[in-house]
Amino acid sequence: MAGRRSGRAELRGSRLLSEAPHLRNAIAREATKLGFDAFGIVAPDAIPDALPRLQEFLDDGAHGDMEWLAANPQRRADPRTLWADVRSIIMLGVNYGSSDDPLQILSHRDRGAISTYARGDDYHELIKSRLKALARWMVAHAGGDVKVFVDTAAVMEKPLSEAAGLGWQGKHTNLVSREFGSWLFLGSIFTTLELPRDTRDESRCGSCRACLDACPTDAFPQPYRLDARRCISYLTIENKGPIPREFRKAIGNRIYGCDDCLAVCPWNKFAQEGREMKLKAREELRAPSLADLARLDDPAFRALFSKSPVKRIGRDRFVRNVLIAIGNSGDPSLAPEAERLVGDHSALVRGAAAWALSQLLPKDAFAEVRRSRLTSEADPVVRAEFAPAT
Structure with a gap:
């Protein structure tokens, strides 16, 4: 001014x-x-x-x-x-x-x-x-x-x-x-x-x-x-x-x-x-709620964070963060939210979802998800996230 x-x-x-x-x-x-x-x-x-x-x-x-x-x-x-x-x-x-x-x-x-x-x-x-x-x-x-x-x-x-x-x-x-x-x-x-x-x-x-x-x-x-x-x-x-x-x-x-x-x-x-x-x-x-936030698509994200500084990072980066928190929650009931997002349009989200599942699912259950997803996942960064849990 x-x-x-x-x-x-x-x-x-x-x-x-x-x-x-x-x-x-x-x-x-x-x-x-x-x-x-x-x-x-x-x-x-x-x-x-x-x-x-x-x-x-x-x-x-x-x-x-x-x-x-x-x-x-x-x-x-x-x-x-x-x-x-x-x-x-x-x-x-x-x-x-x-x-x-x-x-x-x-x-x-x-x-x-x-x-x-x-x-x-x-x-x-x-x-x-x-x-x-x-x-x-x-x-x-x-x-x-x-x-x-x-x-x-x-x-x-x-x-x-x-x-x-x-x-x-x-x-x-x-x-x-x-x-x-x-x-x-x-x-x-x-x-x-x-x-x-x-x-x-x-x-x-x-x-x-x-x-x-x-x-x-x-x-x-x-x-x-x-x-x-x-x-x-x-x-x-x-x-x-x-x-x-x-x-x-x-x-x-x-x-x-x-x-x-x-x-x-x-x-x-x-x-x-x-x-x-x-x-x-x-x-x-x-x-x-992490479960509610994980379900945000782009319009819902923009509506929730209207006039908020959070809106500037965009839905994909934000949901990436939510999935890291889900992986750290220790709550297996949140695993379905992450499993749904391994099919997200965003590779950033899919990779974070894979990591969250590696933290929440038993080894055999995670191995089954890994076998299923790797048949169609082309992104090398996302594929690397399906490595066994560490």
Whole structure:
């Protein structure tokens, strides 16, 4: 979004700008009215260490198949290459913490665990509408040009938020706030206005390593370093192919994302609850039945996840995840769902269904399915999934 006021409005903006602290406070108040929980302002050149850290991450190949991260890292690490006219960056956060324990569902193996942030409407749209409203208010009251970003552009939101005082990047690489723990959606407004800067927050993780120890797939080779290739969020969302065998059992019943490293953060106990505009989870996504989810065809998938971030990965990848959870359920009553899906149109789904059956059926029963399916299965990846259970 971009906009400019001219004439009288520009003069008004100039007068406000001469009292920049008052303008800063006015913007912060308006942000609170719009439902933002965290606010800070930072200079565009405030993250000089971002590029070498990003480059090290990319050089290690830790980004996996996320090639968009590797595209022009210089542009991603310096906001001025995204917009040369930017003079100040306003970082904003919305608390999405749940009053429920997001890890409780992991013990209910016939149910699917969807990451807390994805249990409601797509946060991109919700946050962007609030960002645009605040940006319009700024233009009307102070002039200048503005652009808004939320997670979809080459903006390093976490380092910028740390520099703006919203919190600090914890050992799990996510932002941690003294008020909201690890539960903040982030967005930004770039502006040509010169605004007072907030003070960088300092890490308060100390010797704690709860987030590192909680990771089911050991995705943190060391504190403050993530190997996305081992991360369940990456494996169930970004990964387009079969989930590597070495991680399948550790995934458990997590069918979209993973909250473990976030949920165990001790700072979560300070998260404020009951805010009027707090994001709401859909009841049908809190603990959905794996059997019901396995029956989703494409229209039903689109209907269930309308306006949800889950919709972006598509039905086939999602059902792949559901089948991994079914294979981990230990519940033979779910085997018919997997057996039906070994005949699915998608090779990705057929392969996951074969693996699920290898985990649930007795050896002789699985051998019978294998003999039957291999007579017509041409895909080599799917055929390999029919290897004896491991």
